[in-house]
Amino acid sequence: xxxxxxxxxxxxxxxxxxxxxxxxxxxxxxxxxxxxxxxxxxxxxxxxxxxxxxxxxxxxxxxxxxxxxxxxxxxxxxxxxxxxxxxxxxxxxxxxxxxxxxxxxxxxxxxxxxxxxxxxxxxxxxxxxxxxxxxxxxxxxxxxxxxxxxxxxxxxxxxxxxxxxxxxxxxx
Amino acid sequence: xxxxxxxxxxxxxxxxxxxxxxxxxxxxxxxxxxxxxxxxxxxxxxxxxxxxxxxxxxxxxxxxxxxxxxxxxxxxxxxxxxxxxxxxxxxxxxxxxxxxxxxxxxxxxxxxxxxxxxxxxxxxxxxxxxxxxxxxxxxxxxxxxxxxxxxxxxxxxxxxxxxxxxxxxxxxxxxxxxxxxxxxxxxxxxxxxxxxxxxxxxxxxxxxxxxxxxxxxxxxxxxxxxxxxxxxxxxxxxxxxxxxxxxxxxxxxxxxxxxxxxxxxxxxxxxxxxxxxxxxxxxxxxxxxxxxxxxxxxxxxxxxxxxxxxxxxxxxxxxxxxx
Numbered sequence: 092x093x094x095x096x097x098x099x100x101x102x103x104x105x106x107x108x109x110x111x112x113x114x115x116x117x118x119x120x121x122x123x124x125x126x127x128x129x130x131x132x133x134x135x136x137x138x139x140x141x142x143x144x145x146x147x148x149x150x151x152x153x154x155x156x157x158x159x160x161x162x163x164x165x166x167x168x169x170x171x172x173x174x175x176x177x178x179x180x181x182x183x184x185x186x187x188x189x190x191x192x193x194x195x196x197x198x199x200x201x202x203x204x205x206x207x208x209x210x211x212x213x214x215x216x217x218x219x220x221x222x223x224x225x226x227x228x229x230x231x232x233x234x235x236x237x238x239x240x241x242x243x244x245x246x247x248x249x250x251x252x253x254x255x256x257x258x259x260x261x262x263x
Numbered sequence: 264x265x266x267x268x269x270x271x272x273x274x275x276x277x278x279x280x281x282x283x284x285x286x287x288x289x290x291x292x293x294x295x296x297x298x299x300x301x302x303x304x305x306x307x308x309x310x311x312x313x314x315x316x317x318x319x320x321x322x323x324x325x326x327x328x329x330x331x332x333x334x335x336x337x338x339x340x341x342x343x344x345x346x347x348x349x350x351x352x353x354x355x356x357x358x359x360x361x362x363x364x365x366x367x368x369x370x371x372x373x374x375x376x377x378x379x380x381x382x383x384x385x386x387x388x389x390x391x392x393x394x395x396x397x398x399x400x401x402x403x404x405x406x407x408x409x410x411x412x413x414x415x416x417x418x419x420x421x422x423x424x425x426x427x428x429x430x431x432x433x434x435x436x437x438x439x440x441x442x443x444x445x446x447x448x449x450x451x452x453x454x455x456x457x458x459x460x461x462x463x464x465x466x467x468x469x470x471x472x473x474x475x476x477x478x479x480x481x482x483x484x485x486x487x488x489x490x491x492x493x494x495x496x497x498x499x500x501x502x503x504x505x506x507x508x509x510x511x512x513x514x515x516x517x518x519x520x521x522x523x524x525x526x527x528x529x530x531x532x533x534x535x536x537x538x539x540x541x542x543x544x545x546x547x548x549x550x551x552x553x554x555x556x557x558x559x560x561x562x563x564x565x566x567x568x569x570x571x572x573x574x575x576x577x578x579x580x581x582x583x584x585x586x
Contacts, residue, residue: 109308109311112308112311112312112387113308113311113312113314113315113316113387114315116387116388116389117315117316117387117388119388119525124388141272142271142272142275145272145275145276145279146275146279148279149279149282149283152283156286157300157301157304158301158304158393159301159302159304159305159308159399159426159433160389160393160395160397160399160433161301161393161395162393162394162395162441163393164286164287164290164291164297165286165287165289165290165297165298165300165301166282166283166284166285166286166287166289166290166297167283167287169279169282169283169286170280170283170284170287173276173279173280173283174280177276180272180276211394212394215394218287218291220394221440221441222394222440223394223440223459223460223461224440224460224461227440227460227461227462228394231394
């Protein structure tokens with residue numbers, strides 16, 4: 092990733108983060124909230140190449156760590172998304188098959204979102220955070236995945252369009 | 264992955280993980296750089312949140328109304344029935360209502376009236392990317408708000424101030440799993456600890472092994488030292504079920520809060536508490552009482568039992584007796 096690409100990606104992620112914090116979070120979704128940011132981050136990670144997935148994961152995590160409402164230590168989401176990026180990187184060949192079909196891509200985003208929350212929960216538990224009952228945490232993780240299935244088909248076309256702008260001319 | 268590419272990927276992975284762990288360590292050690300970055304992002308986001316709230320709050324409310332449509336309709340019917348019952352009761356109990364009004368005035372004077380509050384609008388809800396339950400309000404240090412202040416709504420406790428910038432604050436809601444507050448049962452004055460569960464029910468654990476919780480018991484905050492983080496006497500909710508466990512030394516109960524945390528529009532932050540401790544026992548004004556001492560006459564025999572009017576009149580002593 093070139094420095095310009097990294098900078099433009101951070102700006103784009105911060106824009107999505109601002110939309111998440113100021114607009115999406117105002118909507119009271121049934122069951123549990125929907126994290127647009129996590130779904131977008133997973134989509135971007137899945138669209139990158141090997142090293143790109145890792146860097147994109149780390150950047151996405153760092154931006155999410157800036158969330159003022161977050162209780163977890165700064166860097167925890169960076170760790171979570173870096174590991175998610177690694178999982179995507181080592182399974183790139185099969186992931187590429189998943190991203191080629193819109194339906195499987197949506198399912199991938201949903202599973203990735205739920206997995207990200209589960210990983211965050213695991214690291215939180217290791218760091219001694221109190222995150223409530225297992226049932227409550229399960230509802231949040233699975234609920235986010237469920238909302239991702241519903242909303243991913245809406246934002247994915249726009250995200251692909253936005254990603255083309257983020258790529259440098261050489262990468263295009 | 265080719266060999267060279269794989270090695271570079273692994274090296275990159277190690278670097279990124281070590282960096283993340285470095286940040287986590289710094290944060291857990293309380294380095295201000297990481298704490299400050301969140302304050303900066305909150306300061307940057309607050310104006311955006313205020314603007315977006317003004318524009319998009321009707322949409323958010325629409326979704327909320329749709330989600331709660333069934334509940335709202337049944338609640339309206341329930342409230343209508345309750346309202347008519349209360350109206351008829353009000354007519355019958357006009358005498359009691361006058362006394363109650365006086366009592367209520369005294370309680371209000373002793374409780375809520377002594378706190379200085381700042382009203383605030385809710386401009387954001389906690390992100391769904393976190394397991395914590397928070398809201399963002401549009402008052403901050405410029406309005407006299409600081410960390411660990413009590414936040415209330417028209418119905419009762421909402422939470423406490425967790426983080427403050429100049430123009431906005433983050434409130435940790437009482438349903439957050441990490442939230443704990445000392446409470447008092449108004450009926451028995453037993454104290455306990457109420458914990459959030461992440462949803463709209465709460466767990467109460469009584470501290471007194473001999474204490475009893477009953478369904479319908481009302482809870483208020485017990486208050487903290489120097490009124491931080493909780494001022495005393497703020498209504499919290501009522502007990503909806505009691506758990507009797509043989510393995511537990513004290514009783515536990517499930518509590519439903521008075522405040523609906525999903526529908527907060529305006530809240531108030533208690534920024535000043537009374538100078539006299541409201542938790543101190545209230546000493547009533549001495550009231551003159553009359554004590555009547557009766558000296559019984561010797562036990563009469565059946566043959567010469569006197570008539571009730573024949574008893575000697577007892578001396579009457581009047582004194583001021585303090586309770």
